Amino acid sequence: MKVIDPHIHMVSRTTDDYLKMTISGIQTVCEPAFWAGYDRGTAASFRDYFQQLTVVEPARAARFGIKHYCWIGLNSKESEDLALADEVLSFLPEFLDRPTVLGIGEVGLNKNSRNEIAVLEKHLEIAVARNELILIHTPHLEDKHKGTRIIMDMIRSEPRIDPARVLIDHAEEHTIGEIKDNGFWFGMTLYPNSKGSPERAIDAVEIFGTERLCINSSADWSVSDPLSTLKCANEMRRRGHPEAAINQVFYENPKSFLSQCPKFQAA
C-alpha cells in the first residue's frame, strides 16, 4: 500500500530510515519546522534550519525516490523571546516562496502563554496575507485541552481563515470532537510512550469517522517510529476494515488536505 506521512521530522532521522520507508510504501513525506531539542540562540540558526528543510532534505529524500515537502514557522517552544521571533518571522516569506514549502507550520501553543499567543497571531497574519495553508501544533499532555481551545478561538475570530485549510495536529480523545465540530482537519500522532498508539488512533477512526483525519508518525529525535503509520494501517486492517477505508485514511486524506497547496504532488 502507499502511505503519505504528513508529519515527520526527517532532519532527525538516519538515511537508513529513508530506505526503510521507501521500500515499505511511504514515498511522500511532509516535515514541519519544529523545536530542535534545545532553544536556538539566534535568527541565523533558524535561517540555516529553514535552508536545511527546503534544500538539503528534499535532495536527501529524492535519492530514495521520496518526495519531501515542508512547513515553515517558528515553533511555540521558542516563542517567549519576542524580539527573536520578530526577526525570524521577517524572513519567513522568503522561504514560503520556495517550491516544496506547503504553508505555515507547525505553529501553535506549547504552555499557553501570552507570548506564545502573540507569536501565533503574527503567524496567522502572515497566513492570511499570503493565503497559506496552516499546520497547528497543539500543546502536550495536561496543556492540550486548554491550548486547543485557545487556538481554535483565535482562528475562528479571523474570518479570512477557512478552517478547511487548517489542520490541527496532535489531537486526542478529549479534543477531536471540538476540532471536527469547528470544521478543521485534525491530525493524530503515533508516538510511543507519550502520545497515541495505533489502537487508540483506530478507535478514534471508529468513533469519529474517517473524514478530515490525517494520521502521522511525527518521528523525530526522541522515541518514535518512522514506520508507525504502516503499523497503524495494519491495526485498521486486522479489525476487518476494508482496504478502501484504510487507503482513505493513510493516503487519500492527507493528499486531499495537502493538495490545497498547488505545489503538492503525491508520489
Add this chain to the structure above:
Amino acid sequence: MSAPYSPMQAIDVLDTYFIENRSRILDIASFLDRIDRHEGVAAAKADYRYQALQTILRLLSASETGRTKAIQMALSDPSTEPLDSALGLRAYGAWDGSRP
C-alpha cells in the same frame, strides 16, 4: 471487489486484545509496587501525579463508556487564562493546580 466490512463483535475485541491489556495492567501494578518498595514513599504518594493516578484508576474501573476522554479531562488544566510566561516550564502529564 473487496469483502463488505463486518465490524468485530465485542467478544472478538476481548479475544484480540485481552492478553496485551492484561500485561499493561500488570505493568501499572508493578509500577505502584515499585514506588512502595523505595524510600520516600510517603512523599511520592503525596505528589500530585500520584494523586492523579489514583483518580484516573477510579475512572478506569467505572462502568460507563467514555473512560478515555474522562481520564484525559481529569489530567488536563481546566483553566482558561493564558500564562504570563512559559519560561522554564514544561508539561508533566497531570495538572497541578498549585503551579503557574
